[in-house]
Amino acid sequence: MSEISVGQLARRAGVSVATLHFYEQKGLIHSQRNAGNQRRYNRRMLRRVAVIKTAQRLGFSLREIAEMFRELGEQQDITKDNWQQLSVRWHQALTERIEAMQRLRDELNTCIGCGCLSMDNCRLRNPDDALGEQGSGPVLWEGGES
Ligand code: FES
Incomplete structure (x- = not known):
């Protein structure tokens, strides 16, 4: 049997049922309905949930994770090659965040x-002196920005 219930997926993935419903609502995992109108998940969703949880642990938002999945072509499987692609990309993104x-x-x-x-x-208050390039004084006030 390649399909499992939401409870089985939750137990095996180590997340709550509510979390799975939320992921599904966000388009991160997918299910089919059986004859009794109950959700059934392909076992491949276990790997997707593992990838989602790992990405969250690394600090990526669900929006970013959804974007990564879209770039992989919305396929159900996360292959070893996909994982290689993702982990290289995450490493680069983490390096950039650490530097920032x-x-x-x-x-x-x-x-x-x-x-x-x-x-x-104060460089934190005015990074790169962004407003300084627009002139001196109260440029936001005078510029009519609302
Ligand atoms: S330089 Fe004074 S608070 Fe940042």
Whole structure:
């Protein structure tokens, strides 16, 4: 038997039934209805749930995971090659996030003991001086942005 109930999938995947329903609502897993109108999941969904949980543990949102699945072509199976693709991509994404967090941490060093939160001086308050490029003074107020 290649199809299992939502309870069986939940037990084997180590997640709640509500979590599975939520994943399905988000299009991350799929089921079919049997003659009694009950959800039945292909066993391949176990691997999909494992991938979802792993990606969440790495900090990816369900929206990002759904996008990754879309890029894999919405296939039901997550093959070894798919896993290779995903893990390489996740490694790169995590590296970029770590670097971004390290930059933020370094910028926070200048704020410690300061408290000015100045648009002129604080790089965390005004990253890359984005508003400075639009002119000096209260550019948001004068620019008519609402
Ligand atoms: S709070 Fe003063 S530099 Fe950030």
